[in-house]
Amino acid sequence: MKFLKLKRALKEGWTNFKRNTWLTFATVAVLTLSLFVIGNTLFIGMSAYELIKNIEKNVNISVYLKSSTSEDRINEIKNILEQKAEVASVEYVSKEDALEKFSSEHNGDEVIEKALEEIGENPLFSSLVITAADQSQYESLNSYIESNFEDEVDRINYSKNKTRIEDLSRAMQATRKIGLMWGAVFVLISILVTFSAIRMSLYTRKKEFDIMRLVGASNLYIKVPFVIEGAMYGLAASLLATIFVAGFVYGEIPFAQDSISREEVLRFYLDGIWKVGLALFLTGIFIGIFSSLISIRKYLKI
Numbered sequence: 272m273k274f275l276k277l278k279r280a281l282k283e284g285w286t287n288f289k290r291n292t293w294l295t296f297a298t299v300a301v302l303t304l305s306l307f308v309i310g311n312t313l314f315i316g317m318s319a320y321e322l323i324k325n326i327e328k329n330v331n332i333s334v335y336l337k338s339s340t341s342e343d344r345i346n347e348i349k350n351i352l353e354q355k356a357e358v359a360s361v362e363y364v365s366k367e368d369a370l371e372k373f374s375s376e377h378n379g380d381e382v383i384e385k386a387l388e389e390i391g392e393n394p395l396f397s398s399l400v401i402t403a404a405d406q407s408q409y410e411s412l413n414s415y416i417e418s419n420f421e422d423e424v425d426r427i428n429y430s431k432n433k434t435r436i437e438d439l440s441r442a443m444q445a446t447r448k449i450g451l452m453w454g455a456v457f458v459l460i461s462i463l464v465t466f467s468a469i470r471m472s473l474y475t476r477k478k479e480f481d482i483m484r485l486v487g488a489s490n491l492y493i494k495v496p497f498v499i500e501g502a503m504y505g506l507a508a509s510l511l512a513t514i515f516v517a518g519f520v521y522g523e524i525p526f527a528q529d530s531i532s533r534e535e536v537l538r539f540y541l542d543g544i545w546k547v548g549l550a551l552f553l554t555g556i557f558i559g560i561f562s563s564l565i566s567i568r569k570y571l572k573i
Contacts, residue, residue: 294468294471295468295504297464297468298464298465298468298504299504299507299508299511301457301460301461301464302461302464302465302504302505302508302512302555302558302559303507303508303511303512303515304457304512305454305457305458305460305461305508305512305558306461306508306509306512306513306551306554306555307512307515307516307519308453308454308457309454309457309458309512309550309551309554310512310513310515310516310547310548310550310551311516311519311520312451312453312454313546313547313550314516314520314543314544314547317543317546317547318539318543321539331400331401331402331403332400332401332403332409332412332413332416332427332428332429333398333399333400333401333427333428333429334398334399334400334401334416334420334424334427335396335397335398335424335425335426335427335428336348336396336397336398336399336423336424336425337396337422337423337424337425338396340397340423344423345363345397345399345423346363348399348420348423349361349363349399352399352401352416355412355415356404357403357404357405357408357411357412358401358402358403358404358412359402359403359404360401360402361399361400361401361402362399362400362401363397363398363399364397364398364399364400365397366395366396366397369395369396369397369398370395396425401416409429413427413429458554458558461508461558461562462558462561462562462565465501465504465505465558465559465562465563466562466565466566468504469497469500469501469562469563469566469567470566494564494567497563497566497567498560498563498564498567500559500563501559501560501561501562501563501564501566502556502559502560502563503559504555504558504559504562505554505555505556505557505558505559505560506552506555506556506559508555508559509548509551509552509554509555509556510552512551512555513544513547513548513551513552516544516547516548516551517544517548520540520544521540
């Protein structure tokens, strides 16, 4: 008996969903747009978080030493730093190694090659590349080096890396706030549109409900088809929004390849799209059901 009631409710919900084509189209379109904004916001937030994590993994302190600092003193500083608990590793890069790497990276660049030829000697500094045991310890390490090895240190590049991370974090927070704000606006619009669509469906069948009540139909029996109708709006919109988000984000892959390999981008894309799709599915169903329940409660007073 319960199965027959559910079957009847599903059939009636589907009938309500497709009864007014233009109204259904408008409702699904607005809800799809809302979920598209939310989906893109989620994906951008996930991408920015992943990017910052990757940058933080590669953050280190490069301490450039003055030309007057002897090899023995450099090794002494290296040993002192390696003994600190905050330090994970210290790599010594000699002037010669630095020049070789620099020349290799700019191989074929006539301007750079000519400039090095004009200088006639190695213009680069020896350096110590320091990796901290934890990202939060770079600040204290930077201060320690500046205060204890001032006479030997020419410059430290940590401030540049720190600024980069802070700028990315601020951009990510701003994007998230803007996305959430627009997402909230569109969700509210979606609820209102879905609410209106279901109310119109309720209005056209008001006499039928009165008859159903007279023959003893329960409130739940009357409500369920409209809850299913609302869920169908959400389901259709979430599927369309996921397709649009997937297409939009996939179109951005060539731009991301400038800084990350295609394999890494595709791995992140495939890993992230199903999470975004699931979030959109749950959000769409929630909006549809929530709008339906409000409509039924306000209109039928049941």
